[in-house]
Amino acid sequence: MRYYLVGYMYAGKSTYGRKLARTLNYDFVDTDRAFEQKYKLTIPMFFAKYGEELFRKLESQLLREVSTADNVVIATGGGTPCYGDNMDFILANGRVIYLETTLEAILSRLAVSKNPRPLLTGKPETEQRAIVERQLAERQPIYARAHITLDALSPDISAFLQPC
Numbered sequence: 001m002r003y004y005l006v007g008y009m010y011a012g013k014s015t016y017g018r019k020l021a022r023t024l025n026y027d028f029v030d031t032d033r034a035f036e037q038k039y040k041l042t043i044p045m046f047f048a049k050y051g052e053e054l055f056r057k058l059e060s061q062l063l064r065e066v067s068t069a070d071n072v073v074i075a076t077g078g079g080t081p082c083y084g085d086n087m088d089f090i091l092a093n094g095r096v097i098y099l100e101t102t103l104e105a106i107l108s109r110l111a112v113s114k115n116p117r118p119l120l121t122g123k124p125e126t127e128q129r130a131i132v133e134r135q136l137a138e139r140q141p142i143y144a145r146a147h148i149t150l151d152a153l154s155p156d157i158s159a160f161l162q163p164c
Helices: 013-024 031-039 043-050 052-066 086-093 103-112 125-143
Strands: 002-006 027-030 072-075 095-100 148-151
Touching: 002 013, 002 086, 013 027, 013 072, 027 031, 031 043, 031 052, 031 072, 043 052, 052 072, 052 086, 086 095, 095 125, 103 125
Parallel strands: 002 072, 002 095, 027 072, 095 148
Antiparallel strands: none
16 A cells, blocks of 8 residues: 655645554655655755756656555655656556645744755745745646545644545
8 A cells, every 4th residue: 555645835735744654553654755866856955956847857757666666655745746657657656645735834943953845945035935825726626536636734734544
């Protein structure tokens, strides 16, 4: 069985993914970390050097590579399900959980984060807010296709274990 966690950046996909993996005694894969290990560049550096189009293509390939394992929890990047046929792929290959969060929670976490986000780096707060708000509106219908939706601010791990 594979579990995929989807949702916007700062929703807690990696944090809750690790918890779920421990609970199930499964392996855990964070696709962002796997990408950085495979290509030996941080995602912001990759974006700056090669651009988003190549990143998304390689990210999709990596998603398929990590999806060959069983008994794994996979935390996807925030944009991963929104490109190409990635959401169709993950829906067909495992149980998909959407960690839904609010604009205010995202902006609050962004303000204290030590991890730069390529699409927001160097932009003033008002522009960051506009970008996040627009992307959330665009991506939410895709994320909402998940098998279950959990409140990212207080997710119930037991809900992960319910049958589809």
